[in-house]
Amino acid sequence: MDFDLTEDQQEIRKAVRELAGTFDDQYWMEKDLAHEFPTEFYEAFAKGGWLGVTMPEQYGGHGMGITEASILLEEVAASGAGMNGASSMHLSIFGMHPVVVHGSDELKARTLPRIVNGDLHVCFGVTEPGAGLDTTKITTFAKRDGDDYVVNGRKVWISKAMESEKILLLTRTTKAEDVEKKTQGMTLFLTDLDRDKVEIRPIKKMGRNAVTSNELYIDNLRIPAEDRVGEEGQGFKYILDGLNPERMLVAAEALGIGRAALRTAVKYGNDREVFGRPIGKNQGIQFPLADSLARLDAAELVLRKATWLYDIGRPCAKEANMAKYLCADAGFEAADRAVQTHGGMGYSEEYNVSRYFRESRLTRIAPLSQEMVLNYLGEHVLGLPRSY
Amino acid sequence: MNIVVCVKHVPDAQSERTFNDSDNTTDREGVDGLLSELDEYAVEEALKLVEASEGEVTVLTVGPAGAADALKKALQMGAHKAVHVTDDAIHGSDAPATSLLLAKAIEKIGTPDVVITGMASTDGTMGVVPAMLAERLNLPMVTYASQLTIDGSAVTARRDGDTASETIEATLPALVSVTDQINEPRYPSFKGIMAAKKKPVETWGLGDLGVDAGQVGLGAAWTKVDSFAKRPPREKGEIVTDEGDGGTKLAEFLASRKFI
Numbered sequence: 001m002d003f004d005l006t007e008d009q010q011e012i013r014k015a016v017r018e019l020a021g022t023f024d025d026q027y028w029m030e031k032d033l034a035h036e037f038p039t040e041f042y043e044a045f046a047k048g049g050w051l052g053v054t055m056p057e058q059y060g061g062h063g064m065g066i067t068e069a070s071i072l073l074e075e076v077a078a079s080g081a082g083m084n085g086a087s088s089m090h091l092s093i094f095g096m097h098p099v100v101v102h103g104s105d106e107l108k109a110r111t112l113p114r115i116v117n118g119d120l121h122v123c124f125g126v127t128e129p130g131a132g133l134d135t136t137k138i139t140t141f142a143k144r145d146g147d148d149y150v151v152n153g154r155k156v157w158i159s160k161a162m163e164s165e166k167i168l169l170l171t172r173t174t175k176a177e178d179v180e181k182k183t184q185g186m187t188l189f190l191t192d193l194d195r196d197k198v199e200i201r202p203i204k205k206m207g208r209n210a211v212t213s214n215e216l217y218i219d220n221l222r223i224p225a226e227d228r229v230g231e232e233g234q235g236f237k238y239i240l241d242g243l244n245p246e247r248m249l250v251a252a253e254a255l256g257i258g259r260a261a262l263r264t265a266v267k268y269g270n271d272r273e274v275f276g277r278p279i280g281k282n283q284g285i286q287f288p289l290a291d292s293l294a295r296l297d298a299a300e301l302v303l304r305k306a307t308w309l310y311d312i313g314r315p316c317a318k319e320a321n322m323a324k325y326l327c328a329d330a331g332f333e334a335a336d337r338a339v340q341t342h343g344g345m346g347y348s349e350e351y352n353v354s355r356y357f358r359e360s361r362l363t364r365i366a367p368l369s370q371e372m373v374l375n376y377l378g379e380h381v382l383g384l385p386r387s388y
Numbered sequence: 389m390n391i392v393v394c395v396k397h398v399p400d401a402q403s404e405r406t407f408n409d410s411d412n413t414t415d416r417e418g419v420d421g422l423l424s425e426l427d428e429y430a431v432e433e434a435l436k437l438v439e440a441s442e443g444e445v446t447v448l449t450v451g452p453a454g455a456a457d458a459l460k461k462a463l464q465m466g467a468h469k470a471v472h473v474t475d476d477a478i479h480g481s482d483a484p485a486t487s488l489l490l491a492k493a494i495e496k497i498g499t500p501d502v503v504i505t506g507m508a509s510t511d512g513t514m515g516v517v518p519a520m521l522a523e524r525l526n527l528p529m530v531t532y533a534s535q536l537t538i539d540g541s542a543v544t545a546r547r548d549g550d551t552a553s554e555t556i557e558a559t560l561p562a563l564v565s566v567t568d569q570i571n572e573p574r575y576p577s578f579k580g581i582m583a584a585k586k587k588p589v590e591t592w593g594l595g596d597l598g599v600d601a602g603q604v605g606l607g608a609a610w611t612k613v614d615s616f617a618k619r620p621p622r623e624k625g626e627i628v629t630d631e632g633d634g635g636t637k638l639a640e641f642l643a644s645r646k647f648i
Contacts, residue, residue, distance in 0.1 A: 007585075008581075008582070008585075011464075011581050012578075012581070015464070015575070015576050015578075015581055018575060019575045022575075044575075047577070048575060048576075048577040048578055049577045049578035049579050050578050052578070053578065062578055062579075062582065
């Protein structure tokens with residue numbers, strides 16, 4: 001057994017840490033408070049070629065695995081960029097996987113190189129007000145009209161839609177009541193987010209405010225058939241491929257925020273003197289941080305195993321779900337303890353830990369709640385009856 | 389245009405740097421090393437020059453095994469090849485010995501159009517190696533350049549002083565040292581990192597350069613560290629209580645320290 005990262009992976013970690021480190025906590029605090037997209041940060045990573053880490057080489061990428069992508073996003077989050085930094089590029093890194101696997105050569109040549117060089121911002125349009133994780137309940141409908149499709153419907157919690165030129169959009173092309181299996185009849189498009197036909201409203205939310213989350217009202221959006229990904233009716237199957245990697249990447253981001261929070265808490269514990277000694281001398285401060293270190297390291301091992309399994313082509317659903325569950329909990333707990341270590345100061349924006357806290361909270365909900373992970377493990381791994 | 393950039397692997401200036409107890413030389417084991425930040429400007433300037441025309445950038449370092457990391461960083465930034473001069477006998481070398489090794493290595497590489505260095509290392513900070521190297525290579529010396537242009541066989545550099553800037557010119561081949569004002573060094577790109585793995589790195593010992601062990605190392609050094617002591621902890625600041633005369637007191641304090 002070998003726990004060492006490869007030389008490439010170590011180089012990636014080092015280089016990403018260095019580049020992300022040039023954007024400090026002050027930058028992220030200001031972007032978050034101003035609800036402003038971190039353009040300078042995004043462009044620095046695009047220019048360095050980092051957005052193409054997993055993209056095939058023929059489209060300008062580097063063809064690497066989820067392990068490398070997870071190291072990248074973990075280091076981005078750990079720099080203090082948190083979910084603001086990670087979400088600015090998250091979908092460019094692996095979100096287009098269904099297009100890579102199932103898209104036509106023409107569609108890929110037209111879009112993927114522009115995603116790699118950072119020019120094309122994309123968002124992912126699946127969730128609807130009436131269909132959360134129950135994806136087959138979506139009702140946004142694409143009706144064939146000659147060479148085009150005409151789409152109507154609503155989407156919700158679409159990250160980065162405000163900033164995006166295109167959307168990877170899941171629709172129904174056959175109504176749920178007209179298909180044999182409810183997973184049939186869905187079609188995927190990668191198409192322009194035409195502002196005349198799609199109204200985008202940012203949702204006011206708890207944190208990660210440098211990147212928007214949006215409601216979309218789609219009204220007679222005309223999509224040319226060339227923008228369809230793969231075959232009609234197969235969309236659900238296409239997005240399933242990406243679910244496990246998605247969980248691993250969010251796990252990596254959660255882990256990264258946990259690392260940032262722990263680092264900040266340790267520094268404060270050493271620097272802050274009360275009653276004539278550093279507060280970190282108190283076991284009441286020290287033990288929770290030491291405990292978080294152990295939990296973050298343990299969660300990281302499960303994540304490493306999950307990405308390793310995926311990259312060598314073995315089943316990894318159990319490990320991917322566990323990684324997301326453990327990293328989200330360990331990261332959130334570390335952020336909570338960082339706030340506690342800072343006392344009253346932790347509640348201010350100035351010390352950044354309240355921002356980490358808000359963002360790490362997100363990883364316990366997205367891309368699926370902790371409870372849904374347990375449902376998966378209970379039903380599919382332990383063999384207990386389905387509970388919902 | 390072919391350029392040789394001399395770089396140094398130094399202990400990270402952000403960490404707690406110290407000396408070895410045994411021989412008072414720089415401790416390179418206890419702290420992480422990296423490509424001297426001041427040398428990144430030299431690498432960047434060389435890359436810009438070559439990108440604007442053609443040719444190759446060779447990075448050169450003298451140092452123990454770990455110094456290969458500094459070469460790797462420069463290769464990741466975009467340099468084409470690297471030479472690492474290393475030998476146990478070099479340990480403890482001072483500026484004259486370092487410049488001798490660099491000069492011999494540059495002669496072996498084949499004298500380029502331009503040799504570029506940083507303005508000093510961030511560990512020794514003597515800043516004399518560029519001048520010594522120019523002397524040994526018998527090249528015109530253009531130091532502390534904050535702006536550099538090369539046109540045909542002429543190199544023009546701006547040097548910023550405290551009160552004025554001067555522009556000087558020399559003919560190629562020449563040696564140029566650059567300041568931290570000259571450019572904004574790039575970060576290695578993903579492509580650069582992957583490409584660096586395939587770039588040639590040559591390792592030369594004293595024998596390859598025809599240098600005798602007696603000419604280098606601690607024994608041959610012109611300067612030595614006699615003793616060292618930890619920097620005393622920073623003293624507490626003086627708090628001036630304003631009793632209507634705060635301004636006067638502040639001015640007196642600044643005058644007593646010769647700030648005004």
